[in-house]
Amino acid sequence: MKIINRYINLIIPVIAVILGLLSGALVMLVSGYDPILGYGALWNGIFGDPYNIGDTIRLMTPYILTGLAVAFAFKTGLFNIGVEGQVIVGWLAAVWVGVAFDLPKIIHLPLAIIVAALAGALWGFIPGLLKARFRVHEVIVTIMMNYIALYATNAIIQSVLTKGSDTTDEIAATASLRSGTFEMLTNYSRMHYGIIIALAAAFIMWFLLERTTKGYELRAVGFNQDAAHYSGMNVNRSIILSMVISGAFAGIAGAMEGLGTFQYASVKSGFTGIGFDGIAVALLGGNTAIGVIFAAFLFGGLKVGALNMPLEANVPNELVEIVIALIIFFVASSYFIRWLLLRFKKGEK
Template sequence: MSNRTVNILVPAISVVLGLIVGAIVMLVSGYSPVAGYSALIEGIFGDSYRIGETIRQITPYILAGLAVAFGFKAGLFNIGVEGQLIVGWFAAAYVGMAFDELPKLIHLPLAILAAAAAGAIWGLIPGLLKAHLRVHEVIVTIMMNYIALYTVNGLIKYISGGKEKLDPIQETATLRSPMLEALTDFSRLHWGILIAIAMVAVMWFIMEKSTLGFELKSVGFNLHASEYAGMNVKKNIVLAMVISGAFAGLGGAMEALGTFGYVSSKGAFTGIGFDGIAVALLGANNPIGVVFGATLFGALKNGSLNMPSAAGVPLEIVNIVIAIIIFFVASGYVIRLVLSRLSNKKGGETK
């Protein structure tokens, strides 16, 4: 069995196993799996509004997944995507709100770039600590998530004069479109999905067609061998975290400029950055795979909202089902090992 076949089968089997165990959980809890999953599918594809909302939900997941996957490619585990996304959200919302005399051709790109820059700066700090002081990026990025959350909350209250959110962004900074709203029965679908797809192409180009991508992957495979070969390992570690943070910051821009149109102080994390880890794992850290992983998670998150009302399945059970799917995705190594052994056994019998 080829590696490519295994890479396709592992996430597919993970999802199927997750859905099966999720069905068992619903059955044991006294709810109909058929009704539950029917409501899930209806929540995803039921009408144009729900399709629009599903695509809208997928958008930040693509960018969060790219952020995690980019770090993984360079041998770095960026758990700070959540914090980088939050600061990107704030930066985009602030720039979108603060400038009211700029034309859209300047204002919208400026807000998007501000989000990318904020996420990049938030990724720069753990990158520098990792490269120069050998501080493990997992510890630093976890702490940076909390710093981002409470720093942004403080900035919102300071700028707004004690309010819980900033004023809405200007029309010149929005990603929303009357045409898309009309096509999807006034859903919150916006042009951000095109930006997310463009970033998929950017990551693919960096990793597959550039010298930088070759060096980043080399550092990820073997740091010491890369250093021995003359590569600047410290520079590549910092660059990997900066680019990863920029992707995450763009994910925040999608929420600020598209979905919500403002930023509010948050009592808890959004969860998008953490789900990005599972999205990247499901996509095997491949840009194209991330699109499929994000599609699954975005569809589950949006479709599951219909399960309590249409099938009577409590939200707690819905969250358990989603968590079980994530569990099997994270256990992909075990599935890969089983497939490998079955393939080897079959090959031995053939001989």
């Protein structure tokens, strides 16, 4: 089967989703719930109302960007676990620009997004530099920097941006991503212009990695650093650049939350989860730009649709978290699925 050889990277995530949904149905049955009713409620929670569709797109927006951040680093041989922290610093940076400046929208909004990207890039630069210069493993550094980002931004909000308050002022309207048109079309959901930015970022990642010399160099370093070094490529510079670009994607994801969904920054008692979910999105999307878009829609839909399950089917929405975990488990078991597909192919000969 030539089609399996050609599209195997696409087939595996699809099989993983199907197995995850079937396993979730089994969990519902064992728990005493009707899986058909449960998944029907999930479907209605995603597509049954314009508001739900809008909110799904709103949630998939930062998921696309955090998925791209993880996927870009992974494509270049790095594992950026610090996307969560980069989201948080990007969020705060965007809100700071939105609150502190009084500018025309054509300047204010792009400036806020650019500053958020720079903040995320800076947060990615540090582990990239440590990896390149001192061979400090990026996983350890990025995990620790998540906590630094969380508590440092909390301190900045309370001590610098406000006078002891837990929440900043709302951003100026000129820095907002909100759209009256989208609100009208989706029954006043929180969908905003950020989805256009996220899709543009996916195109930029694809174009950079697949259609430019620099992208080829970054992928070559990720594939084999020693071979890249012997061929004359600057491995250290590529490592740093990869983490900077990855951090920039994550910083923009934070801007989507700060300028679109919430329009303020507040003290957080824990992580947002957006960055960590981005790891799963990238994994399910096969670390490709188009795959990340579809995976982000799936995750956003599951999260939004789950809220309807207790209402229509009396099914706890925590079961959707189990389904998501099962999907990730089966994606992580892709080598086993690949082995089954290859055995199936051999059996047809």
